[in-house]
Amino acid sequence: MRLSQYPISTLKEVPAEAEVVSHRLMLRAGMIRRLAAGLYTWMPIGLRTLRKVERIIREEMDRAGALELSMPTVQPAELWQESGRWNAFGPELLRFKDRHDREFAYGPTHEEVITDIARRELRSYRQLPVNFYQIQSKFRDEIRPRFGVMRAREFLMKDAYSFHADEASLAEGYRAMYEAYSRIFTRLGLEFRAVQADSGSIGGSASQEFHVLADSGEDAIAFSDDDDYAANLELAAALAPSTPRGPAAQALAKVPTPGARTIADLARSLGVAAEQCVKTLIVDGADGDVVALLVRGDHELNALKAQKLPGVASPLRMASAERVRATTGAEPGSLGPIGFRGRIYVDHTAANVADFVCGANEKDQHYTGVNWGRDLPEPQTVDIRNAVAGDRSPSGRGRLRIARGIEVGHIFQLGRKYSDAMNATVLDEQGRSVTMFMGCYGIGVTRVVAAAIEQNHDANGIIWPESIAPFRVALVPLTYQKSELVRNAADALYREFGDAGIDVLIDDRDARPGVKFADSELLGIPHRIVIGDRGLANGTVEYRHRRDTTSSDVALADVVGHVRARSAG
RNA sequence: CGGGGUAUAGCUCAGUCUGGUAGAGCGUUGCGUUUGGGACGCAAAAGUCGGGGGUUCGAAUCCCUCUGCCCCGACCA
Numbered sequence: 001m002r003l004s005q006y007p008i009s010t011l012k013e014v015p016a017e018a019e020v021v022s023h024r025l026m027l028r029a030g031m032i033r034r035l036a037a038g039l040y041t042w043m044p045i046g047l048r049t050l051r052k053v054e055r056i057i058r059e060e061m062d063r064a065g066a067l068e069l070s071m072p073t074v075q076p077a078e079l080w081q082e083s084g085r086w087n088a089f090g091p092e093l094l095r096f097k098d099r100h101d102r103e104f105a106y107g108p109t110h111e112e113v114i115t116d117i118a119r120r121e122l123r124s125y126r127q128l129p130v131n132f133y134q135i136q137s138k139f140r141d142e143i144r145p146r147f148g149v150m151r152a153r154e155f156l157m158k159d160a161y162s163f164h165a166d167e168a169s170l171a172e173g174y175r176a177m178y179e180a181y182s183r184i185f186t187r188l189g190l191e192f193r194a195v196q197a198d199s200g201s202i203g204g205s206a207s208q209e210f211h212v213l214a215d216s217g218e219d220a221i222a223f224s225d226d227d228d229y230a231a232n233l234e235l236a237a238a239l240a241p242s243t244p245r246g247p248a249a250q251a252l253a254k255v256p257t258p259g260a261r262t263i264a265d266l267a268r269s270l271g272v273a274a275e276q277c278v279k280t281l282i283v284d285g286a287d288g289d290v291v292a293l294l295v296r297g298d299h300e301l302n303a304l305k306a307q308k309l310p311g312v313a314s315p316l317r318m319a320s321a322e323r324v325r326a327t328t329g330a331e332p333g334s335l336g337p338i339g340f341r342g343r344i345y346v347d348h349t350a351a352n353v354a355d356f357v358c359g360a361n362e363k364d365q366h367y368t369g370v371n372w373g374r375d376l377p378e379p380q381t382v383d384i385r386n387a388v389a390g391d392r393s394p395s396g397r398g399r400l401r402i403a404r405g406i407e408v409g410h411i412f413q414l415g416r417k418y419s420d421a422m423n424a425t426v427l428d429e430q431g432r433s434v435t436m437f438m439g440c441y442g443i444g445v446t447r448v449v450a451a452a453i454e455q456n457h458d459a460n461g462i463i464w465p466e467s468i469a470p471f472r473v474a475l476v477p478l479t480y481q482k483s484e485l486v487r488n489a490a491d492a493l494y495r496e497f498g499d500a501g502i503d504v505l506i507d508d509r510d511a512r513p514g515v516k517f518a519d520s521e522l523l524g525i526p527h528r529i530v531i532g533d534r535g536l537a538n539g540t541v542e543y544r545h546r547r548d549t550t551s552s553d554v555a556l557a558d559v560v561g562h563v564r565a566r567s568a569g
Numbered sequence: 570c571g572g573g574g575u576a577u578a579g580c581u582c583a584g585u586c587u588g589g590u591a592g593a594g595c596g597u598u599g600c601g602u603u604u605g606g607g608a609c610g611c612a613a614a615a616g617u618c619g620g621g622g623g624u625u626c627g628a629a630u631c632c633c634u635c636u637g638c639c640c641c642g643a644c645c646a
Contacts, residue, residue: 010607011580011595011596012595012596013580013581013595014580014581015580015581016575016580016581016582016638016639017638019639034638036638037637037638037639143570144641146639146640261645261646262645263645279644279645279646280646281643281644283643295644299644300644301643301644303644316643317643318644318646319646321645321646330646331646332646333645333646334646335645335646386644478604478605479604479605482604510604511604512604512606512607512608513605513606513607514604514606514607515606515607515608516606516607517605517607518606518607519607521606530605532605
């Protein structure tokens with residue numbers, strides 16, 4: 001492509017709306033333009049990368065035996081009513097009516113539509129297993145779209161759905177998708193990790209997320225430093241301490257703690273470590289009562305774990321200040337288990353502390369030297385905290401580390417959730433009608449592009465993985481308009497790369513070198529070749545990989561071979 | 570949804586407090602000089618000051634209202 005005929009609009013200044021680096025760079029490089037909150041146009045240069053991501057996904061899905069189809073984005077309400085999600089999905093589902101006053105939704109996902117297809121088309125177990133996929137726009141009316149295409153409302157998704165005669169076949173299909181996903185993200189040049197996950201609103205049993213590791217990620221993941229255990233932090237088990245609790249050494253004492261509202265305040269004013277404190281959180285119970293949840297002062301409550309406990313309301317809700325006052329007689333900030341009337345759950349680690357500090361259920365008063373089994377009954381211990389770095393891995397090997405991740409893929413074993421609700425059956429060998437088992441598998445295609453940038457950039461711009469760069473080679477002739485020597489050499493190289501099937505962009509603009517260098521770096525093109533009179537006098541041009549810090553001279557005749565060699569390495 | 574912020578040229582912003590009829594840089598167009606890291610000079614085009622209402626001789630500026638956009642949001646007990 002000739003840059004003189006391929007207008008790009010790179011920006012020196014960062015548009016005010018952009019917060020994260022991928023969003024800033026995508027705007028600056030002219031890849032995307034915003035239409036409205038969470039809605040983006042993909043400009044030509046951005047679309048080239050998006051299409052390359054799609055192509056890799058398509059090739060690997062096809063290789064795994066999945067069949068591509070295309071379903072409508074607009075879906076009738078009746079299907080959603082049948083599955084029960086018309087009411088369950090909430091305001092994320094964009095609903096509207098047609099001219100006949102019939103209700104529709106813009107698809108946020110396609111379980112209903114594909115299950116409808118499956119129940120009409122699939123009659124026999126002999127047609128199974130089968131896996132259908134599509135790459136298509138989805139719309140989710142996010143509460144707060146942000147970070148550009150990372151959390152947009154309209155986005156491109158690859159969604160696949162598999163159908164099986166039995167559970168064993170589902171497990172096998174799921175494994176095949178796991179492998180396909182691993183190949184896809186490897187080919188995309190991303191550093192990723194598959195982690196155990198909660199199945200959330202989609203439902204089902206086994207589920208894993210694929211995360212691109214990046215500090216800006218919205219999710220926290222926990223993984224072992226000694227084996228392949230990895231889980232979303234909300235799911236990662238926090239094990240009980242392996243050492244027994246120490247003996248009680250202090251006497252119980254009530255101390256004034258004026259103004260201390262947080263554990264940090266408390267630890268500071270009493271001169272103790274946060275680990276020596278136990279914090280009491282009062283949440284709504286399932287039966288209109290309240291429940292006390294205790295975790296160690298330096299730990300965080302895990303809502304997902306807590307809301308699964310018997311007697312705790314789901315989703316988890318903190319009790320209102322008025323209810324806290326009514327049940328404990330104290331202000332938030334001075335709550336504790338001593339004298340609390342009601343159900344108490346204590347995290348394993350909090351139950352392991354001797355001589356701890358906790359609220360006294362009296363304004364500005366705390367207890368010190370509290371001991372389980374002496375000042376309080378031995379508690380009912382549970383896992384209700386987030387795992388932290390250094391915890392023993394639930395796999396039994398190694399210690400946990402915590403990293404940030406961007407969820408780019410998610411695979412589920414749905415089981416019969418949708419096929420049951422929508423009566424999707426086939427006949428088995430005995431001629432009996434059996435409900436199909438389903439799996440579903442998604443990749444956020446547009447999010448992958450942003451995630452790739454989050455993971456691959458520097459102060460000058462994007463550094464594309466070779467496989468998804470909009471162009472692989474940038475030719476930068478320094479005086480294309482003035483020097484015939486430079487122009488002929490550049491044009492010859494341009495043809496040579498084209499003939500070799502390597503995407504090449506030639507910067508034939510009448511611009512100063514600095515402008516061309518800056519643009520090629522901002523755009524993140526992996527291989528840059530600078531063609532100038534100086535080198536041509538010796539029959540050479542300058543080669544520089546986007547990750548290099550210096551250039552090297554390469555003989556004109558060896559340029560394509562040199563790029564090929566660097567691509568492989 | 571709650572809280573905070575913001576809205577002025579294509580982009581980034583100043584001007585608002587203290588009312589007097591709109592500016593800068595970048596970008597764009599033209600001409601000239603430049604040409605190995607976002608050049609320089611001259612000239613030019615470009616704004617319903619988010620919308621509506623009000624106060625006033627006069628409103629980007631003060632008041633009311635609506636809207637868009639951005640950010641933050643139970644771990645506090």
